[in-house]
Amino acid sequence: MLDFLLNIIKTPAIVLALVALIGLILQRKSAGQVFSGTVKTALGMLVLSAGAGLIVTEILPFVDLFTSVFNLSGFATSSEAVVGAMQSSVVIIATTSALIMGIGFLVNILIARISPLKYIFLTGHMMWILSVTIAFSLYVSGFNETMIIVIGSLLQGLIMVILPAIGQPLVRNLIGNNNFAIAHLTTLGTVPAAYIGGLLGNKSKSAEDLKIPEALSFFRDTSMSVSIVMGLFYILLVIAAGPEKVAPFAGTQNYIVYGLIKGLGFTAGILILLQGVRMFLGELVPAFKGISDKLVPGAVPALDVPALFAYAPNSLMIGFITAVVGMIVAMFVSSAAFGVVPLVSIIGAFFTGGVAGILGNAKGGLRGAVIAGFVYGFLLIFGSAFLFTLFDFAAYGAAGVGHDCIDVMVMLSIFKQPIIGFVVIAVAFALLCWAEVRYQKRIKTEKDVQAKA
Amino acid sequence: MLKIVTVCGLGVGSSLILKMTVDSAMRMLGVKCDIEHWDMGTVKGMKYDLLVTSEDFRKHFAGEDNVVYVKNIVDVNEAKERLREYLESKNLI
Numbered sequence: 001m002l003d004f005l006l007n008i009i010k011t012p013a014i015v016l017a018l019v020a021l022i023g024l025i026l027q028r029k030s031a032g033q034v035f036s037g038t039v040k041t042a043l044g045m046l047v048l049s050a051g052a053g054l055i056v057t058e059i060l061p062f063v064d065l066f067t068s069v070f071n072l073s074g075f076a077t078s079s080e081a082v083v084g085a086m087q088s089s090v091v092i093i094a095t096t097s098a099l100i101m102g103i104g105f106l107v108n109i110l111i112a113r114i115s116p117l118k119y120i121f122l123t124g125h126m127m128w129i130l131s132v133t134i135a136f137s138l139y140v141s142g143f144n145e146t147m148i149i150v151i152g153s154l155l156q157g158l159i160m161v162i163l164p165a166i167g168q169p170l171v172r173n174l175i176g177n178n179n180f181a182i183a184h185l186t187t188l189g190t191v192p193a194a195y196i197g198g199l200l201g202n203k204s205k206s207a208e209d210l211k212i213p214e215a216l217s218f219f220r221d222t223s224m225s226v227s228i229v230m231g232l233f234y235i236l237l238v239i240a241a242g243p244e245k246v247a248p249f250a251g252t253q254n255y256i257v258y259g260l261i262k263g264l265g266f267t268a269g270i271l272i273l274l275q276g277v278r279m280f281l282g283e284l285v286p287a288f289k290g291i292s293d294k295l296v297p298g299a300v301p302a303l304d305v306p307a308l309f310a311y312a313p314n315s316l317m318i319g320f321i322t323a324v325v326g327m328i329v330a331m332f333v334s335s336a337a338f339g340v341v342p343l344v345s346i347i348g349a350f351f352t353g354g355v356a357g358i359l360g361n362a363k364g365g366l367r368g369a370v371i372a373g374f375v376y377g378f379l380l381i382f383g384s385a386f387l388f389t390l391f392d393f394a395a396y397g398a399a400g401v402g403h404d405c406i407d408v409m410v411m412l413s414i415f416k417q418p419i420i421g422f423v424v425i426a427v428a429f430a431l432l433c434w435a436e437v438r439y440q441k442r443i444k445t446e447k448d449v450q451a452k453a
Numbered sequence: 454m455l456k457i458v459t460v461c462g463l464g465v466g467s468s469l470i471l472k473m474t475v476d477s478a479m480r481m482l483g484v485k486c487d488i489e490h491w492d493m494g495t496v497k498g499m500k501y502d503l504l505v506t507s508e509d510f511r512k513h514f515a516g517e518d519n520v521v522y523v524k525n526i527v528d529v530n531e532a533k534e535r536l537r538e539y540l541e542s543k544n545l546i
Contacts, residue, residue, distance in 0.1 A: 125465045180527060214512060220462040223494040271495075277465050278490065286473050301527050304466025310509040310524065351462065 012087060012094035016280060017042035019102035023287025037283035048276025052084030055269030058262055059400035061249045062234060069241045072335050076230065076266065077345040077384050077404035079185070080125065082393055083132035084273050089397020090136075096145060097135035100152040101127055105288045107157020112296045116436040117429075119168075120292045121160035123183040123304040124281035126405075130185060131156055133408045136396065137415040158425055163187045163407060164302035165432040169439075170194055174311055174362045183302030186352040189376050189383075189406030194359035197372030201364020207315040207357070210366065216317050219350045226270055229346040231263035305355045312358040318366070319357015319373035323349040326377025333378075334385030342384040345404035353377050383409040390416060455479075455486040455545070458499065460506040464492025467507065471526040475505050478533040484546060503539065505532070 008014050020041035024034040059076050066074030087094040104127070112118050121127060134155050138148040164181035170191060172178055184190075219225040238246050238259035250258035292299055309316055327344040335341045353373050360372025384402045387409045393402065403409055415421035459475055461467035468490035479486050493513060496504065504520045514520045521539045523532050540546045 122470055123466045124469060125463075179525070217513070220513075221494045222463055222492060274463065274465055274492070278469075281465065281469060282490065285469055286476075289470075289473055301470075303470055303527065304461075306461055306467045306507065306509070307526060310507060313509060347463070 010091055010095055012091070012098050013042040013045035015095050015098040016045050016101075016284070019098060020280075020283045020287065022102075023284060023291070027287055027290045041280045041283050044276045044279025044282070046276070047279060048084050048273055049088035051269050051271070051273030051276055052081060052088050053269075054272060055081045055266060055401065056085050056397075056399055058265035058269055061262060062237060063400040065237055065241050065245065065249070066341070068245060069237065070335075070341075072339050072341050073388065074237075074341045074343065075388070075400050075402045077342045077348065077381070077402050078270065079129050079133075079403045079405040079408055080273055080277065081270070081401040082398040082403055083129050083136075084276075085398040085401065086136055086393070086396045087132055090139070092145060092148070093132060093135045093139055093396070096139070096148040096152060097128075097131040099149050100135055100156050101131035101284070103149070103153035104131060104156030104160065105291070107153055108160040109288075109292050109295055111157055111161050112292070112299055115161070115429075116433050116440065117161040117165050118296065118298055118300045119161045119164035119181050119183070119302045120289070120296060120299045121164065121183040121302045122285060122289060123302070124285040125277050126183060126185045126304075127156075127160070127285075128277065128281065129405060129408065130159060130411075133411060134159075137412055137421075138418070140391070141415065141418050143418075155425060158429055159407075159411070160302075162425070162428050162432060164300070165436060166428075167191050170359045170362065171308070174308065174359065178300060180307060181300050181302040182305055182308065182355070184305050184352065184355075185405035185407040186305075186348070186355070186376075186380075187407055188410050189379050190352055190356040190359055190372075193356040193372040193376035193379065194363050194368070196375050197356075197360030197368035197370075198363025200371050201360065201366075201368025203363070203365045203368070205365045205367070207318050207361045207366040207369045208312055210314055210318075212314050212317050216320070219320065219346065222274070222347060223267060223271055225346045225350060226267040227264055229344060230266045231260055233343055234259040234263035234266075305351050308355055308358050312361055315357040315361035315369045316354035317357070318369045319354045319360065319376070320350050322370050322373030323353020323356060323377030323380075326353075326374040326379075327381045329374075330378040330381035330385070334382055337382075338385050338389050340385040340388045342381050342388070342402050342404075345380060345384075348380055348404040349377060352380075380404060380406055387412060455484060455503060456501045457486050457488045457503045457505060458496055458501045459488060459490045460493055460496050460504055460510065461490075462493055464490060464495065467526055468492070471505060471507070471523070471532075474523075474527055474529050474532050475536070477529045478536050481529070481533055482537060482540065482546060484540060505536075 021038045134152045167182045243255045246255035356372040356376035357369040361369035459468045459471040472490045
């Protein structure tokens with residue numbers, strides 16, 4: 001019996017399903033909804049693992065060929081793929097991260113309730129990536145399971161208010177109010193990039209006055225953009241390798257056809273993984289929001305990055321293009337600096353390079369957008385290469401893939417020495433609380449002045 | 454029952470938040486519905502009665518008449534108004 005119970009809490013799909021079950025019951029859903037929501041959460045976790053497995057299978061020939069042709073380590077960049085693969089390979093990371101995500105919600109709600117930072121982090125796939133990152137980080141630092149869960153949940157909740165708070169001055173400036181914030185693990189890339197764009201840019205000429213061909217917006221369709229980019233990289237590699245080197249992998253298949261199919265296979269893995277994420281978050285996030293709506297008056301919802309897209313569609317495209325350029329430059333620089341070549345993250349370039357462009361334009365006009373996108377893209381790939389030299393992800397099941405979320409890179413780097421990590425997080429939280437209190441005072445004074453006038 | 458899909462680029466972040474907003478709005482309007490969240494690519498091959506997405510997708514779904522656009526994906530009142538207009542135009546409420 002005890003063995004059976006232990007097995008339950010050591011099975012990630014079941015742990016997450018239990019978290020969803022509690023959330024659904026707290027929302028007083030009907031028995032049917034509770035049942036289907038719980039089953040779907042568990043299924044989602046299994047679908048996600050299958051996708052992560054496929055991604056690794058499809059990318060490994062690329063990694064081997066890349067090493068034999070260029071004598072460098074090449075890998076695809078997708079944080080979803082890294083954490084998905086870790087979760088399906090390392091049981092402790094999987095179970096502790098599921099609990100970190102569940103308890104982390106409650107910590108986020110508690111902090112939003114009692115501190116000046118009122119953000120409720122609603123981007124589900126980013127919560128998930130963060131929870132696995134934290135679990136991995138504490139696990140490799142040698143903490144035991146209980147400590148991973150306790151410290152991890154606290155960190156998860158803190159980071160879920162810290163990140164939206166860091167981006168908020170720029171977001172308020174852009175949207176003209178404090179109605180929502182941004183919840184994404186790329187904040188430490190887009191925000192500094194935007195400030196650099198502001199420093200070097202010229203606000204008088206906005207990117208929004210330009211005419212930009214709309215054809216590029218199809219890159220927002222993940223299945224297309226990932227197919228194109230990974231297909232292209234794979235085909236270029238098999239051509240560079242030549243038929244003899246590819247033959248051991250491809251068997252009787254033509255080597256170029258092999259490259260094309262592998263590139264598309266990688267995309268198929270990403271799509272399956274996203275379907276899993278969609279299923280397992282579909283119940284958890286609404287449960288979280290339902291609870292926070294009741295418990296945190298004046299909460300500021302922190303949303304996924306596309307919430308900003310409508311505010312500056314041109315800057316989005318400019319940020320996307322220059323982020324891709326920055327990424328390509330960083331591929332060469334990283335190969336020289338570390339002997340490591342992370343491939344362009346096209347999802348990262350469109351969604352978050354776009355955000356760098358939007359925020360860069362708000363700070364420094366067209367030139368600001370161009371520079372912010374480039375800086376962001378460069379940092380993403382260069383950071384991913386640097387991280388690859390610090391950690392051996394392959395040893396934890398994530399072979400051939402690296403991170404593309406800058407906040408994850410920063411977090412893993414500072415938590416290499418956990419003490420430094422804890423101090424940085426505590427100081428950041430205190431500073432941001434102070435800044436928020438000052439902002440609220442200023443707003444109040446302005447309102448009072450207006451009321452008098 | 455009305456089948457609604459909410460849509461964003463990746464189909465995991467914004468569309469899920471929008472799903473919660475649409476869910477609240479539809480409950481206020483008293484119309485029963487089943488809502489799923491999807492990405493812009495997959496949804497092309499699907500059957501649904503109504504698609505709800507954000508303004509920035511207007512060009513992507515141009516020419517389709519069963520689409521409702523919202524500016525702010527967390528604004529329940531805006532979603533309710535847009536949905537009411539749509540449902541009234543189709544004589545569904």
